[in-house]
Amino acid sequence: MRIKLGWSAGFFITLLALFFLSGFAWPEVLAFNESPMTSQLVKEGKLPPVDKRLPPSPVVVKPFEKPGLYGGTWRRAYTGLSDLVGTRRLLYDPLVRWSPTYAIEPNLASKWEVSADGKAFTFHLVKGVRWSDGESFTADDILFYFEDMVFNKELTPAVPKWLAPAGVPPKVTKVDEYTIRFEFDRPYGLFLQQLACPHGMDLVSYPKHYLKKFHKKYAKPEELEAMMKEKKASSWVKFFHDVSASRDAVFTDKNMPSIFAWITTEPAPAKRFVMQRNPYYWKVDPNGNQLPYIDTIVHELQAESQTILLKAIAGEIDMQGRRLGGMQNSVLLLASRGQGNYKLVPKTSTASVGLLLAPNLNHPDPVMQKILSDRRFRIALSHAINRKEINKIVYRGKGTERQVAPLKESAFYSPSYEKAYLEYSPDKAKALLDEMGLTVGPTGKRMRPDGQPVRLSLDVVVEIQSWVDTAEILASNISHLGIDTEVKSETRELFMQRVESAAHDIALWTGDGGMECLLEPRWYFPYSGESLNAPLYGKWFQSGGKQGTEPPADIKELMDIYSQILSTVSEEKQKELFAKIIAANEKNLWVIGLVHDPPDYYVVAPNMYNLPKRDFQSWIYPNPGPIYPEQFFFAPK
């Protein structure tokens, strides 16, 4: 049974209880309060009192609406081990984090210094943070991740790219127990942002005191051997990977300590995967109440996302966005909202557009390459597209028609690029094509200079229905220009194979990086093989000129600008430089944007509070982590 009390009453009782329990000995106890769940354990002597568990000056989280009440079970649903990503995104506590407005803010590192040349970063950790088993979290744990995991050639053959931007990993030093220092060989302007990304969590997910006994460097060989035998592991590396299991271990193994708000009590993939409050969580609300407010999170195993949708509609899910996204689900969720089983909180996609056209600048056929590289051709396509129709059919008229430009909420917003060449005007398009010399032949089709008819195929992955639908509309739009256009819908693997070898004419993909333009610049210039408009130029850039194809001067210039941004620390200067990239995009329209998709929704129980009015939906911003799930709470019904 949940104890239903007003928060002041709860506060009072807890206070009183603590007061008596402590035997009037420690007046400073009054500073912090805790959940009845943990105070019970303290009473039984199974836990030290709350002030011994919290850091001397814990991180204070300001609730969105009001201070909450303790207790309650947060019901969610998941589809199995592969679906733990959704849970992972609830537990977001890297060194520095994204704030709900998508800016950098301190978290586990309370402050930091960046050297003037942008090469050295010094982080000061919050003192007294403890792992969920009570051990202290110190710079040693971060050092363990680097020295014994990342820099261990056996465990990590290649250092992750974000930690070694130019292939050279940083020098990591422990200044003191709570200070750690990173030194890169060149300026790394995006290091803080990178730390706030989901992969930044790797630094804080590996408890040295626990993992030591599985690590070859520290463990006694015979003990390690015995443990490996027990787990039937074929090699030490595999065994260590199994135990540490790249951040999922906290869900599948009860013994793995963590620093997150909730810890696993019944591990996944059980029918009911249960997590309970971490008694050592190091955050409080402004009144000194230890967070999280909610005691328990239960994930129920479901076979399929459609059943999760049905559960959400029936009000059997308290707060979840995963597996409930997409236009079709949103429509049903909105339609059934009247039953009062839930409220909906929108989350805006941070992709600049839901879908874009990436004409291949690296086309194997020289004639096609010349056509696709002509900016007039791309502008003609943009004018030929009836975005209104796409918006009506695919997004129910609720999307925003725009180019692949940074979003309004972004620091790099450019209104002129957003609106460039949006007008639906087949006549303008035809005029541009005529100007290029792609004139209409006797059969009514446009002819290439070599006398062949121009043909286009639109490559799209078949798994996402709305993409295929959009592609069909695009094909009929473009066909009106006298260009035979077919939709090539393929499975994801096949699509990837084709586009990464640059065998396509035009590929369709989502416009990632509408907010996080610097972290995900693939649509602003050929950044990597994932820049589907010029995968070979992208590979050239990534490999430093060793692979791929050398791009022409105007694209090389953009690459230079981006490299400058990377080595710039000042945000103002970064903005200034990036504006140049945007201007070049506006002129050349390398990729053609369609429509920014309408928001997806979190399904939220009517009595759950402390959620913001809206959130972002992104991979890099692991929502809803940045909106502090630890301060969500249930009000009595």
Place this chain on the structure above:
Amino acid sequence: MNEESKIEEKKREEKYLNASTRQLIWWRFKKHKLALMGLYIIGVMYFCAAFCEFLSPYHKDTRHSDCVYAPSTKIRVIDHKDRFRRPFVEAIEPDIDLESQQLCYKPVQGSCCPIRFLVRGDKYLFWGLWETDLHLFGVEPPGRIFLFGTDRMGRDMFSRCLYGSRVSLSIGMLGVFLSLFLGLVLGGISGYVGGWIDGLIQRTIEIIRCFPSIPLWMGLSAAMPPHWPALKVYFAITIILSLVGWTDLARMVRGKLIALREEEFVLAARFAGAGHARIIFRHLLPSFTSHIIVAITLAIPSMILAETALSFLGIGLRPPVTSLGVLLKEAQNVTTIALYPWLLIPVLFVIVAVLAFNCAGDGLRDAVDPYSR
């Protein structure tokens, strides 16, 4: 009993005695009302499938972008001033229900678009032979007629059902003829030659039959290269279906042949110097054609169901080919069932077609042996 009725009685008896087997079968079949109805329905369905471009008011891929997920159009005869008119529909315009944020459609007040026959509409290539734009029926603009509503891209479901049944029904037919061919040849050889060949073929059949059919189909269609064009996939699916379906027919043909090859008329034919081929095709086959027809009629619905199942699972036909299974796949989610139930109408087509075939087949089975009472 008077003289006249006696003569009539005699005439009828004479007619019965002189009637050919075919006539007898037909008479017997006619008595089976359900079977007769099934046969008519099959006839109508295949007719619709054959002339689907003409019968449907729109092309299957025409998008009506402002009528996405429109429910079926109401046909009315009384207008807003209570006057009696020839059947008409009202033009609709989209409207957003603010409370639930749902798209709904409301009729434009006073619009009255009569239904006309033989109208000009979307262009199509009739049977791939000549281009025309004549449709059996349509409405005057700005009205639009969606008998079964529209789908997520504003395409008319009625037209899509007709196009879809063309593919599904023809796959059933084609598939059955393929398996008939395989069944006749292999079953014929097995039954007529006998010996170790018979054993080999029979064991093969047993092996094929002991595979559970859906996983077998799934495996075969997964082996299909994903980059194949739609038409090739269509034929491949036909072949896959018939590769499994031929075994029943082969068994039946073999059984019949074994029974018949010892008959006197075969012996007579052999003494008269007839070759194997002549004996098989001239004497043996005709004596069990009727059984084959029954078997075919009963095999077609399972083919139709198999295609629908495969496409529904997403491993059969793929858009832009439109079959009943493909249409159903598009309706495969909770949202459809909750908000757009008309997208499930293709199920009715499947049910009706399969039922009709089964009824007709049942009647035929009774009728093929007209001498039994």
